[in-house]
Amino acid sequence: MKHVFIFLVLFSVTLNSQNQTPPKNVLFVMVDDLRPELSLYGQNQIISPNIDALGASGVTFNRAYCNVPVCGASRASLLTGVRPTANRFLTYHSRIKEDMPDVVNMVQYFKDRGYSTVSNNKITHIKNDIDAWDEEWYPKAKTWRNYLSEENLTLEAANKAGHAYENIDVPDAAYIDGQTALKSIEDLKKFKEDGAPFFLAVGFVKPHLPFNAPKKYWDLYDPNAITLPEHATFPESAPQNAKHNWGELRSYIDIPKTGPLTEAMAKKLIHGYYASVSYVDAQIGVLINSLTELGLRENTVIVLVGDHGWSLSEHGLWVKHSNFEVALQVPLIISDSRLSNAAHTNSIAELVDLYPTLCELTAGESPTHLQGSSLVSALKSPATIFKNSALARWKKGETLIMDQLFYTEWKRNNKVVSKMLYNHKTDPDETINLANDPDYLSIVKALSQQLEQFKTTFN
Ligand SMILES: [Ca+2]
Numbered sequence: 135m136k137h138v139f140i141f142l143v144l145f146s147v148t149l150n151s152q153n154q155t156p157p158k159n160v161l162f163v164m165v166d167d168l169r170p171e172l173s174l175y176g177q178n179q180i181i182s183p184n185i186d187a188l189g190a191s192g193v194t195f196n197r198a199y200c201n202v203p204v205c206g207a208s209r210a211s212l213l214t215g216v217r218p219t220a221n222r223f224l225t226y227h228s229r230i231k232e233d234m235p236d237v238v239n240m241v242q243y244f245k246d247r248g249y250s251t252v253s254n255n256k257i258t259h260i261k262n263d264i265d266a267w268d269e270e271w272y273p274k275a276k277t278w279r280n281y282l283s284e285e286n287l288t289l290e291a292a293n294k295a296g297h298a299y300e301n302i303d304v305p306d307a308a309y310i311d312g313q314t315a316l317k318s319i320e321d322l323k324k325f326k327e328d329g330a331p332f333f334l335a336v337g338f339v340k341p342h343l344p345f346n347a348p349k350k351y352w353d354l355y356d357p358n359a360i361t362l363p364e365h366a367t368f369p370e371s372a373p374q375n376a377k378h379n380w381g382e383l384r385s386y387i388d389i390p391k392t393g394p395l396t397e398a399m400a401k402k403l404i405h406g407y408y409a410s411v412s413y414v415d416a417q418i419g420v421l422i423n424s425l426t427e428l429g430l431r432e433n434t435v436i437v438l439v440g441d442h443g444w445s446l447s448e449h450g451l452w453v454k455h456s457n458f459e460v461a462l463q464v465p466l467i468i469s470d471s472r473l474s475n476a477a478h479t480n481s482i483a484e485l486v487d488l489y490p491t492l493c494e495l496t497a498g499e500s501p502t503h504l505q506g507s508s509l510v511s512a513l514k515s516p517a518t519i520f521k522n523s524a525l526a527r528w529k530k531g532e533t534l535i536m537d538q539l540f541y542t543e544w545k546r547n548n549k550v551v552s553k554m555l556y557n558h559k560t561d562p563d564e565t566i567n568l569a570n571d572p573d574y575l576s577i578v579k580a581l582s583q584q585l586e587q588f589k590t591t592f593n
Pocket of ligand 1: 167342441
């Protein structure tokens with residue numbers, strides 16, 4: 135009897151100490167249109183010391199992919215944990231409330247578990263698409279393009295888009311990403327006082343067009359040192375379906391409506407993209423430093439992710455909206471004090487995997503509707519490949535990534551009308567379409583069947 139009593143006392147002490155451990159907070163940082171051209175990815179043109187430092191405190195996914203390369207659809211898919219199909223999550227204005235209203239979205243999931251839930255600036259693309267936020271905050275800007283120069287504001291007032299970039303000498307908080315960082319720091323202070331677990335989602339909008347960034351971030355780069363990608367023309371062997379007219383960029387006043395850009399303009403835009411990333415990197419730095427100073431870092435899981443990739447003239451294309459890898463790949467860093475530091479993994483991640491990952495990292499059960507799989511095994515053992523495939527779609531183009539093979543097909547009336555295949559082992563820039571190469575016939579057939587099977591599984 136005495137032994138039973140001691141056991142019960144010990145058991146209850148263990149249980150209590152577990153109960154006393156506060157649940158992990160989540161700081162979810164989403165950066166609009168950020169491609170993984172960062173020094174922690176081994177490409178050191180962009181200066182991003184704060185994102186690099188975050189990588190040093192966590193696991194960087196060398197191979198993370200969005201499931202649809204456009205803001206609204208990608209975010210709606212990520213936040214519901216449901217993949218896009220031919221019938222849902224298709225465009226920039228896709229809404230959870232229209233396409234997938236009946237599932238428990240990620241925000242509702244945390245709210246149901248007693249978390250404070252705050253969204254600062256762009257997390258869903260459409261406002262009021264999620265009811266579970268305790269607060270959905272947006273910074274004050276005259277217009278969504280957030281121009282500050284008189285020239286651009288005058289153009290916009292005349293109902294025109296201004297320039298595709300802006301370089302003026304203003305403080306960080308003059309633009310909305312600076313304001314978003316400051317607001318988020320105030321939230322962290324409140325969370326610290328309240329003591330309740332929090333799910334704080336912070337959406338930075340640069341490097342989305344237009345590339346407006348304070349001058350000091352432009353000045354980090356020597357314009358003469360900016361180079362264009364090696365392959366900046368559309369591959370002759372690629373199908374026309376893979377092409378688009380980069381309409382999002384063409385809407386700006388200094389960009390021609392058709393045809394290629396001049397080399398000078400291409401370099402100016404690349405410079406603007408780099409400056410915008412460095413500007414956001416600085417905001418990420420002040421935010422994470424504040425988390426650390428408040429003593430919240432240890433008990434907070436940090437996720438840093440982009441919503442899709444971006445073409446900076448690779449394949450002769452700009453913006454997102456394609457099935458090429460450069461439009462699909464995103465940066466992804468997950469930092470958790472219990473898991474690996476300064477590690478990289480080649481295990482594939484998809485944005486649809488983030489919801490189940492956060493469930494596991496905060497010790498909650500995953501809702502049964504989730505279509506991704508938790509990445510925690512890769513966070514624990516980054517050297518092991520746990521997953522080697524991903525599925526993405528853009529309009530009618532459906533892409534299956536299988537290890538180093540990137541296969542896309544377009545169908546009409548259930549028949550494949552065009553296809554492309556790139557082998558990244560030999561052609562990482564995707565310049566030679568192998569889909570019609572006789573040596574790859576059986577591979578193409580197998581990939582096409584696997585693609586169909588994946589689609590059926592996740593309908
Ligand atoms: Ca975006």
